[in-house]
Amino acid sequence: MNKLGVLEGILFAIGDEGVTLKSICEILDTTEEEAKNLLKNLQKRYESDAYGIRISFLGNTFKLTTKKEHKDYYQKLLGTSEAQSLSPSNLEVLAIVAYNEPITRLEIDNLRGVASGYIVRKLCARGLIKTVGKSEMPGRPNLYGITSEFLDYFGLATRDDLPKIEHPEEETKEETELFTSIYKDKEMLNEN
């Protein structure tokens, strides 16, 4: 059986949930190397402008997305309504959580200088952040962290793709990665 076809089917079926390299290996009974090669081959095929989809690595999983070159057509398809985007306050809370996770709501409030409980709850409900544990502080408040939906929402492959900020205590580590988000210009699958 041609595993390339199976892989394509898997990616179609799984949709925006995405599939990890590990699951691909398990499902297709291949080594990681083979799985990567299959992904590369499929990726190469989709590069042709005769195809409307591509493989993206978002939120630590592989998934099919449409091509951004075709965005105008999708706009026509979906009507003129603007995509729902997050408010500045929401973005602020997300950014604070992303760079400080795990973090309590109180610490978020302090950084913003304003109460954030409602926004935190809303973002939790949207699945962009989640509770990742309890703090040892009095009252054992919830600790929050970002989710893979968060990464996907911003088109990021992994946490390492977060925009860099000048964080005094955090050293930036340089890493060359095989799979990157859709915004890195080079097609990473070909580079390797």
Add this chain to the structure above:
Amino acid sequence: MDNFTLTINDFSGPLDLLLHLIKESKMDIYSLKIEEITKQYIDYIDSMKKLNIDIASEYLVMASSLVHIKSKMLVNEKDNEEEPEDEGIQTEEELKRRLLEYEEYKKVCDDFKDLESKRQEVHTKIPESLYEYREDVKLNTDTTLDDLVKAFEEFLKRKKFEKPLDTKITHRELSITKRTGEIRNILKTRKRVDFFELFEVINKPYVVVTFLSILEMTKNNEINIKQSKNFDKITIEMK
């Protein structure tokens, strides 16, 4: 600050408002003039009050912090070992540090905004329902098709008795005491008997009375009722 194009609701908090005022007056956080910024901040809050816009308490806390810092600078007190309160910002350094920190997140929000809109240029689909491929949950009993057939046969047998029979209606009183005596006799001669064997005649009063008799005898500790597993034969024996 002559025309207020931005209302307080456009800011996400007092730090946001402060940053905006600092930018407006082309100041630098490092060389922040507390006196000036405090005046602007309070003027702004006042102007909002004039417009009857509700002001969140956080903004007022910040205003009081600013005034507090300003007054301390005027008195030029040499840190009178003042008890640090945990509410609000106490010193100029702290204010600057908080502003710088906040500005950092504010800046990165623009990056996130870009990332968000770029991501919205491509589309994904929700996962397929793979329900039809799902393996059914296996029951961990060794039930076979034969059991099913048997169960259905039993059902049909019982069903037969439900058919109304052509009959003359005569009423015969059936007492539990009498039936109990009958069952006792059966058990005396046969020791062990199948539960369903006791229901020789199938009609409602007979079944009910027989069943009640069996229950009665069980209660009186006369008989044992045994069944080795679900839907198996039920046997009744004398104690």
